[in-house]
Amino acid sequence: VQLQASGGGSVQPGGSLTLSCAASGRIFNNLGMGWFREAPGKEREFVSAVSYSGGSTYYADSVKGRFAISKDDAKNTVYLQMNSLKPEDTAVYYCGADKLGARYYTLKEANNYDYWGQGTLVTVSS
Numbered sequence: 001v002q003l004q005a006s007g008g009g010s011v012q013p014g015g016s017l018t019l020s021c022a023a024s025g026r027i028f029n030n031l032g033m034g035w036f037r038e039a040p041g042k043e044r045e046f047v048s049a050v051s052y053s054g055g056s057t058y059y060a061d062s063v064k065g066r067f068a069i070s071k072d073d074a075k076n077t078v079y080l081q082m083n084s085l086k087p088e089d090t091a092v093y094y095c096g097a098d099k100l101g102a103r104y105y106t107l108k109e110a111n112n113y114d115y116w117g118q119g120t121l122v123t124v125s126s
Contacts, residue, residue: 001025001115005095008120011085015124019080021095021117029053032101033071033078036110037091037122044094048080049107058104063089085124092119 007019023031034049048069049058057069068081078095096113098106106112 001031001097003095003097003115003117005093005117005120008093008122010123010125012126013086013124015085016081016083017085017122019082019093019095019120019122021078021080023076023078023097028076029073030100032098032107033069034096034098034101034107034113035069035078035080035093036096037089037093038119039088039091042091044110046108046110047093049098049101049104050078051102051107052098052100053102056102056104058107082122085122087124087126090122090124092121094119 002024005021032052035047036044038044050069050071054071066084071078095117097115098113101107
């Protein structure tokens with residue numbers, strides 16, 4: 001599976017961005033998808049995930065109510081809509097794919113993912 005993340009950029013606090021992650025090489029509807037991020041000097045942390053069926057979504061407490069994840073099987077793409085962005089959201093965002101990933105306790109752990117995209121930088125600054 002190849003994952004291609006895009007949509008990062010620079011935005012002022014309170015602004016919005018939408019990240020996309022396009023997958024190729026495997027049946028997308030068998031893949032749980034997640035977004036993680038790495039801020040400078042910090043470890044990769046879980047942001048959000050969606051089960052392979054698309055029926056369940058999960059969020060880190062720090063982004064609940066501001067971010068929304070969605071999965072479009074017809075386009076083999078997962079999206080992360082980010083609203084009300086804060087400077088602490090600044091990081092490189094990575095998308096990952098977990099074969100038949102469905103449960104929060106597996107999707108929130110980066111070690112459970114089988115494939116990763118290259119990352120896209122999000123900078124929130126005034």
